[in-house]
Amino acid sequence: MEVRMKKRVLPVGIQSFKDIREKNFVYVDKTEYVWKLSTDVKSYFLSRPRRFGKSLFISTLESYFSGEKELFKGLYIEKKEPERGENAWAKYPVITFYLSGGQYNEPDGLNNRLISTLTDVENKYDLEHADGDVSVRFEEVIKRLYKKTGRQVVVLVDEYDKPLLSTMISSPEQEEKNRELYKGFFSILKDMDEYLRFVFFTGVTKFTKVSIFSDLNQLVDISMNNEFSGICGITEDELLTNFEPEIDSLSDEQGISRKECLAKLEKMYDGYHFSKNGVGVYNPFSLLSAFMNKDFNSYWFGTGTPDILIKKLQKSSMTLPQITDGVEATEDELLNYRVEDQNPIPLYYQTGYLTICGYDSDFRLYSLKLPNDEVRYGFLNSLIPSVLGSGNQENPVSLRYMLMDLKNGNPESFINRLTSLFAAIPYPEGKAPEYEGEWSRQLFLILSLMGAYTSCEVHMAAGRADCVVKTPDYIYVFEFKLDKPIEDAMQQIDDKGYAIPYSADDRKLYKIGVVFSTEKRNVSDYKIS
Structure with missing residues (x-):
């Protein structure tokens, strides 16, 4: 009789530790960090990019300090917790502010969000609702929790900076108001040491002028600490230990070997380091999304x-x-x-x-x-509207056709398409910018984006060829000039020996000089040899 394996469910976008454990999602054990943090100092701050697991870690802390022992069965901390003796799996009152969602552009958006959390806590622990402004109420809730339970209070704040980041561009005045509200609200924690068991803030950005960092000088920033470099994200060891079935499934779907699959995953989603000597990590959201969709795509940037x-x-x-x-x-x-x-x-x-x-x-x-x-190509693509003009995002003269020209050994057609692309770039409203610097920025972006599809080295700095493109059958060495004779570009390729490293290569070699004109704001001359 055939035995069917239970389907593994990946927690893409799931931020609740309780949900993940109770519904048997695949879980990468991060409870070693919970143990380390809860046995050391009292107050911490952690900065990590969005979608890196900060909210899930906050949720893990919430379950741990709530004494939900059954959720930690089989995890690292289950074996360590008995070392606390009579305090093992102690249940503390927990106040958790999840601030990733909220109408923070509204005048009372942040205030309402904070009040909503405090109200939920009062209802959960059957406390009398405190009076006064939100800061006074916060202080009163902490004291009443301590008095009612006889235990110190745990305060967890997830994405503290969302009310600031979400208003910086759209509503600077509201951002300043949100900042002022923070000054009074979280500063009350400064003098409440006797009432607090543990405090943990997360965010993307550490704003130096927000009071939690000036008033709460005991808040330890572990963002660049080697010991906690793997607290969010997925390490290489965690990838190989926890996701063998997903790696095999992805490689089968893509028709590539396991080794090739791991190399592609590394190239696409690995490379994050948050301390000088710490472990590197993969982007967890992108990695899990790639496994779920069985495809390599830009998930996090999107x-x-x-x-x-x-x-x-x-x-x-x-x-x-x-x-x-x-x-x-x-x-x-x-x-x-x-x-x-x-x-x-x-x-x-x-x-x-x-x-x-x-x-x-x-x-x-x-x-x-x-x-x-x-990140590289997502970021470069996001610059297209500001550097090349919004219309070029949908321009039929696309990189795909330009790359096909080079792959087919047709550099002249490539130059013609490049010329058409530059002709479509609009002047900024009001006045035309100085062309010095503008043309090189536009050209650099176009050539750099080509690197997503073929080997394309873009330097545009002294001592190296401006651009080298390699296809299966051809190698192209480019030199670009502004308002200079075309001979200067070709002469520099030869004088500097830019093509020498490729002279022994079996592929056909092209040396291409291109001159841009300030007056025409486009290609004015080119030569191919």
């Missing part, structure tokens, strides 16, 4: 448009090549976000669009880069 990131880049002096090639920053810059600071690096790092790839201990500098292909 769940949110990074408008604030694009605006930050536009207002800064940082260039697009700097973002794609890598940047450096100090630890203070990475941990602390200042709204008025034009430097986009802290926000890019904290939101997951840049990640740590190295550390210089002499200068205490972190090196950062785009973590993987999902």
Whole structure:
């Protein structure tokens, strides 16, 4: 008789620890971190990008401090908890603020959200409803919980920064009001040590001017701590230990080997590092989505448009090549976000669009880069409207046809399509920008996007070829110039030896010079040899 295996259910988008455990979803055990945190200091802050499992970890803490022992059967903490003796699986009163949802652009949106949570707590523990403003009420709820239960209170705050991030662009005045409300609300925790067992805040961004970081100076930031680098996300070991059936199913569906499947998963979704020596992690939302859909796609990037990131880049002096090639920053810059600071690096790092790839201990500098292909090409595509004009997102003169030209050995057609693409780029309203710098930014974006489909190295910096494209049958070495004779471009390819590394390759080699004109704002000349 054939024995049918029980279908494994992946918790894509599920943020309730209780649901995952009771409904037998696949669960990656993170309770070792619960044990470490609950046995050390009292108050913590953790910053991680969206969709990285922060809400699930908050829910895990909520179940743990609520004494829901049965949910932890078979997990790491089940074996460790008896070490607490008579305090093992102690039940504490818990106040959990889930702030990822709310009408925070409304004048009373944040206030109503906080009141709603406090009301739920009062009803759950059968407390008399406290009077006064929301801050006074918060303080009273904590004291009454302590008095009624005889135990210290646990305060968990998930996505504390959502009311600020969601209003920064759309409603700056409301963002400031939300910030002011926070100053009074969470600052009451500062002098309530005797009433508190554990405090844990999560968010994407650490706003330096929000009172929880100035008033709650005992709040320990573990965001870049090596010991907690794997607290959210999925490590390589966790991938191989927990998802063998999904890896095999995905590789079968895609018609590739297991080794090729793992390499593709790594290239698409791995690469995140949140400390100088910590373990690397995969994006959990994208990884689980790929397994569920049995396809490699851009899942995480599609769940949110990074408008604030694009605006930050536009207002800064940082260039697009700097973002794609890598940047450096100090630890203070990475941990602390200042709204008025034009430097986009802290926000890019904290939101997951840049990640740590190295550390210089002499200068205490972190090196950062785009973590993987999902982020790289998702981010580049999001820049198309602002760099090339919104119409080019649907322009029939697409990268696909340009790549087909190169794969078919037709560089002249490629140049013609490139010329048509530049002709379709509109002037910004009001005035035409200076073309110096503008053309290179537009060209860099177009060529970088080609890298999603073929080998395309884009440098556009001194000492290296501006662009090298490799297809199965051809290699193209490009040099671009602005308002210069075409001979200058061709001469530089030869003088600098840009084509020499490929001279022994069996593929046909093309050397291509292209000149852009400030007057025409387009290609004015080219030469192919």
